Amino acid sequence: MPVVQLEPFGVAIFCEEGETVFAAARRAGVPIPTACGGRARCGLCRVKVLAGEEGLSALNSDERRHLGNTYYLTRLRLSCQAHVHADVTLLVPDAARRKKR
Ligand code: FES
Helix, strand or coil: CCEEEEECCCEEEECCCCCEHHHHHHHCCCCCCCCCCCCCCCCCCEEEEEECHHHECCCCHHHHHHHCCCHHHHCEEECCCCEECCCEEEECHHHHHHHHC
16 A cells, blocks of 8 residues: 655555545645645646655556656646556645745
8 A cells, every 4th residue: 555645744644555645634634735736727726746656557648748858857746646556755835935934
């Protein structure tokens, strides 16, 4: 069972193979911003890959539409489109900003 580690919350979530990061986070009560409920429309659910990027599915066309071709610079993914296949560590950027205030 793969594990998603979400920072800055310090939460480790056991996932079903192929579950989205967004679904796993919601199940664990971790607040990932959304306006579309996980349908790849709003682009608000971005997470930054800190480690284990090979544990996520490849970027799909919806992610490329929202994120452009900058993944290799930003390491940002749409959590609602990133499916978990192995252990990965992610940062929820908006949560990090709120925590600094
Ligand atoms: S939740 Fe809206 S794009 Fe992912």
